[in-house]
Amino acid sequence: MFGAGDPDADLMFVGEAPGTREDAVGIPIAGSPGKLLDELLASIGLRRDQVYLVYVLACRPPGNRDPAPTELSRCRPYLEEQVALVEPRVVCTLGDFATKLLRPGGAGIKQRHGQTEVVEIGRRAVHLLPLFSPAAALYTRALRTALEGDVLRLTELLARPAPRQPEREESVDDEPVVAASPSGTATPNEVAPETAPVEPQPPEPEAPDGPQLGLF
Numbered sequence: 001m002f003g004a005g006d007p008d009a010d011l012m013f014v015g016e017a018p019g020t021r022e023d024a025v026g027i028p029i030a031g032s033p034g035k036l037l038d039e040l041l042a043s044i045g046l047r048r049d050q051v052y053l054v055y056v057l058a059c060r061p062p063g064n065r066d067p068a069p070t071e072l073s074r075c076r077p078y079l080e081e082q083v084a085l086v087e088p089r090v091v092c093t094l095g096d097f098a099t100k101l102l103r104p105g106g107a108g109i110k111q112r113h114g115q116t117e118v119v120e121i122g123r124r125a126v127h128l129l130p131l132f133s134p135a136a137a138l139y140t141r142a143l144r145t146a147l148e149g150d151v152l153r154l155t156e157l158l159a160r161p162a163p164r165q166p167e168r169e170e171s172v173d174d175e176p177v178v179a180a181s182p183s184g185t186a187t188p189n190e191v192a193p194e195t196a197p198v199e200p201q202p203p204e205p206e207a208p209d210g211p212q213l214g215l216f
Helices: 021-023 031-042 069-086 097-104 141-151 152-160
Strands: 011-015 051-055 092-095 115-121 124-131 178-180 186-188
Touching: 011 069, 031 141, 051 069, 051 178, 069 097, 069 115, 069 124, 092 097, 097 115, 097 124, 124 141, 124 152
Parallel strands: 011 051, 011 092, 092 124
Antiparallel strands: 115 124, 178 186
C-alpha cells in the first residue's frame, strides 16, 4: 500500500501495517480508526489531506499477524525514501512496532508516548512524537484519553523549525574544480589561469601565375 495525503506535508503519521479494511479500500488508516484519526486532526485544526499517512510495512501480513523482523527490514528503505521525498518536520509513530523501529533505544509506545525527540530517519532529521494507535485507543478508554492529550502537543511541535539536517556526503557533482598549479601538480579549488587569446595571423600571399623574373 502506498502512502496517501499531502506530498509536501509538514506532519507524517507512520502506522504498523495495513489491516483487512485498509487492504480492501486501499486507504491508510480506514474504518473506525480512520474516523478517530480525523477527529483528532480536527481538534488541532488539520484535515487528513493536509498530512501524510504511511506504514512501516507496505503489505498486510497474513492473518493480520505481527510484522516479522525480516519484513520490517526489507520495507524500511521504502519508508525512508518516502520521508526523504515528503520532507516532513514532524513524524508521529502510531503504536509499538513503528515506535521501536524508528527511535533508538528500543523502548516501546507505553514508555515513550507523548515524548518528543529528534531522530534521523534515513537522510532526514525530524521531530518524533510517538502516539498510541487509533485502533488500540478505540478499545481502551485510558489509551484514548492519552492519545487525545498527546495529539494536542502537535500544535506546539509543528510551530518549531525543522531540526538541523545531517550533513550530506559530497557527490560527484559537488567535487571541487581541480586545475594544474604552476609547479605542475594538481591543487583543489585552484582556478585555472585563462589562456591568452591567439592573435589571428595574416594569410600567406598566393604565388602569382606565370614565369618569375629574378636577378642574375
